[in-house]
Amino acid sequence: MNGQELGGSFALGPWRVRRAGYGAMQLAGDGVFGPPRDRGEALRVLRAGVAAGVNHIDTAQYYGAGTVNELIREALHPYPDDLAIVSKVAARDARGAPLRPREADELRHGIEDNLVTLGATRLAAVNLRVMDPAEPPGSRFDAQLAALVRASEEGLIGGVGLSNISRRHLLRAAAQTEIVCVQNLFNVADQRSADVLAECEARNVAFVPFCPLGLPGEERRRLLTDPVLAEVAARLGATPVQVALAWLLDLAPNILLIPGTRTRAHLAENLGAAGVRLDDAARTDLARRFPAARAAGVQSGSLDA
Numbered sequence: 001m002n003g004q005e006l007g008g009s010f011a012l013g014p015w016r017v018r019r020a021g022y023g024a025m026q027l028a029g030d031g032v033f034g035p036p037r038d039r040g041e042a043l044r045v046l047r048a049g050v051a052a053g054v055n056h057i058d059t060a061q062y063y064g065a066g067t068v069n070e071l072i073r074e075a076l077h078p079y080p081d082d083l084a085i086v087s088k089v090a091a092r093d094a095r096g097a098p099l100r101p102r103e104a105d106e107l108r109h110g111i112e113d114n115l116v117t118l119g120a121t122r123l124a125a126v127n128l129r130v131m132d133p134a135e136p137p138g139s140r141f142d143a144q145l146a147a148l149v150r151a152s153e154e155g156l157i158g159g160v161g162l163s164n165i166s167r168r169h170l171l172r173a174a175a176q177t178e179i180v181c182v183q184n185l186f187n188v189a190d191q192r193s194a195d196v197l198a199e200c201e202a203r204n205v206a207f208v209p210f211c212p213l214g215l216p217g218e219e220r221r222r223l224l225t226d227p228v229l230a231e232v233a234a235r236l237g238a239t240p241v242q243v244a245l246a247w248l249l250d251l252a253p254n255i256l257l258i259p260g261t262r263t264r265a266h267l268a269e270n271l272g273a274a275g276v277r278l279d280d281a282a283r284t285d286l287a288r289r290f291p292a293a294r295a296a297g298v299q300s301g302s303l304d305a
């Protein structure tokens with residue numbers, strides 16, 4: 001596959017990445033803990049993604065914990081020059097409490113841990129993962145952001161990103177530093193982050209939806225068995241998964257995909273979404289079935305990943 005087949009490219013700070021990327025979270029064992037069920041296949045999935053042109057991989061030190069980064073290193077190190085590995089850090093145990101004295105240090109250590117397990121000297125970007133997007137950003141958020149800005153100034157990370165945020169977080173952060181990407185829950189059936197996406201588009205910031213196929217469990221099952229999605233897919237000669245992903249690529253040029261999978265078969269299907277072109281009838285059918293009006297407001301932030 002060439003870059004065009006992966007949906008073209010978009011800027012991720014100083015990097016330019018293909019729009020169809022890969023999220024590595026599921027490569028860990030069940031529940032994102034411990035080693036994978038099939039280590040060989042996990043390594044093959046990573047290598048197949050890069051061989052197909054993927055140059056944007058999302059990860060986190062706490063996937064596994066450490067396991068996913070180690071798999072990425074084993075599969076792909078020494079890394080191709082154009083491969084952007086993006087991670088995230090979060091003070092996971094603090095929920096709305098005043099800034100703890102060592103919290104900025106913990107974020108810094110989180111970045112360093114990623115570099116060690118990935119065997120890298122620099123990450124393309126690191127997202128500050130906010131725990132509760134409904135909590136208004138204040139001095140604690142600023143201090144966390146400042147820790148990432150320092151890491152960027154010191155060359156540990158190429159750019160600063162945000163995750164699980166409201167538009168208010170984005171506006172406040174963008175007033176303090178350049179934000180290169182935002183990673184929020186977003187898919188055709190859950191467009192509550194539409195305001196964040198619009199703000200990102202206006203600012204040329206990459207918007208990277210997580211759960212592009214819906215939240216795990218019942219919500220994903222309902223989306224992927226939706227009759228309208230199935231009808232559109234059949235008409236376009238694609239699968240429902242591909243239409244759900246193609247809808248995202250079609251929606252805005254700054255959307256970058258990172259669907260995750262443990263299998264090469266699903267990887268190929270997901271990357272194939274970049275070759276699916278929605279027509280006006282498909283856009284209309286999907287807009288009727290999944291109205292964006294349901295979307296207003298801040299996302300729940302219920303997925304802790």
Ligand SMILES: NC(=O)c1ccc[n+]([C@@H]2O[C@H](COP(=O)([O-])OP(=O)(O)OC[C@H]3O[C@@H](n4cnc5c(N)ncnc54)[C@H](OP(=O)(O)O)[C@@H]3O)[C@@H](O)[C@H]2O)c1
Binds near residue numbers: 164
């Ligand atoms: N910032 C955050 O807070 C946050 C939160 C969640 C995720 N993330 C990142 O975003 C990435 C994507 O998120 P996600 O939750 O959607 O993905 P994910 O956790 O990577 O899982 C995707 C799920 O969908 C299934 N799937 C993938 N392709 C499929 C296909 N073609 N057909 C049927 N099932 C398919 C996978 O099962 P199979 O393995 O069987 O294919 C897997 O269970 C993650 O990998 C992670 O890097 C970030």
